[in-house]
Amino acid sequence: MKKAIGALVSLILLALIWWQVDLSSIRAALAAADGWWLAAGLATIVPLTLVTAMRFGMLTQTPIGLWSATRLILGASSLNLVLPSKLGDLAKAVALTGRHGFDPKLAVGVVVMERSLDMAALLFWGVLALLWVGWGDVWLMLAAAGTGxxxxxxxxxxxxxxxxxxxxxxxxxxxxxxxxxxxxxFGETWQQAVGWFWSDRRRVAKVAAVSLLIWGGHLAQFWLFAQGLGRVPFLDNMAFATLAILAGLLPFTMAGVGTRDAAIVLLYAPYLSAGSAAVLGVLATLRYLVPAIAGLPFMGDYLVQVRKERAA
Structure with missing residues (x-):
């Protein structure tokens, strides 16, 4: 029910945005877009997914292998489309418990930690960019303070x-x-996961560095899309994309659709027309949709593992 309400809110917000923007300006933005820049942005989905899978193996220190980790990442992306609040990621805990002998509570803590590292890396780049481009702008400095x-x-x-x-x-x-x-x-679970994570300081350094690399890549992907639609300075894009992604995390829409689009139209207004910004919003959604579609064949991995655990 909650997912259906979120989908309805997203559709209403999108309809309002596209009605205000005007379909003719969106068609004009698509016609004027540079396909090579847009294709380059979509192509970065592949290396970003692979590096994320590599980090999962690095974080868990299991012989999971790049291919198996990639299947887990893609399958979780698919589940996130139908489960609320990114709960699809918790399905990775099932794999850690069933295949690699993790304590169930520790497995959940590790998966939550992975998402927390993602958020911390995004906020790190966002704070730096907001301080750089927003100096002297009250609203951007307030955003920098909140993000910080x-x-x-x-x-x-x-x-x-x-x-x-x-x-x-x-x-x-x-x-x-x-x-x-x-x-x-969960307080006990989290402390167990944190203690386990910090038991290997070299792992902490490597995982943190790769997390920063991944989210620098995600923000660069936004820039590639924006370059295909107009000319947006790289650091300005980092600041705006961070705020747009955070807006998409608000819990009353489906996968951030609607709130993220509205934030993009507002934030990128100095550089992109409303039509171009609306197209950028669609491309931002494709960043989530393409991995989710690619992960559909692997959702069965989770179902098989759940059946095994119930039978055990």
Whole structure:
């Protein structure tokens, strides 16, 4: 039901945006687009997916292999289209538990950590870009401050300090019923995952560096799309793309469609026409849709593993 409501909200927002922008300007933007830049942007999906799969093996320190890790990444992308709040990624915990002997709680913690590293890397590049391009602009500096605060919080949560478990334990005592019990339990799970992660400092350095590389690549992909539609400075694109991606994480739409598009039209207005920005919004959605479609044949991997665990 929640997914259906999100899809409806996304469709309404998209309809409003496209109605305001005017279909003729969108057609004109498509006609004037440089196909080579757009193709280059779409092509980066392949190396970004492969490097993300490589990092998953690096993080888990399992003999999972690049091909198997890629199947997991793509299959999770498919599940994220139908499950709320990126819960498809948690399916990777099933594979870690069933195939590689991970404790179930640790497996969940590791997968959540992977997503947290992604967010921290995005925020890192976003803060730098916002400070560079937004100096003197009140709204962009406020965005930089908010983004920076989120980054600091994530760094603290990912650090070997016991702040996260204490915070979650406190939240668990305050929150009612099942939510409170879940928060208290996850605090222990998270601390277990953090302790396991920091037990190998070389792994921490390598995974952090690769995470920064991955999200630098994602922001560069946005720039390739933008270059095909107009001329957007690279650092400005990094700042705007970060904010657009964050807008897409708001929980009341499907896969960020609608909120991300509105943010793109607003933020890229100094460099792109409304029609070109609307096209950029569609291309931004393709960044998620193409891996999800590619992962459809691999969704069965998760179903087979779940059946095995139930039979065990």
């Amino acid at each position: 605060a989120l980054l600091v919080l994530l760094v603290i949560l990912l650090s070997p300090l016991r702040f996260a478990s204490r915070f979650l334990s406190l939240a668990g005592r305050i929150a009612p019923g099942r939510i409170g019990r879940w928060l208290s339990g």
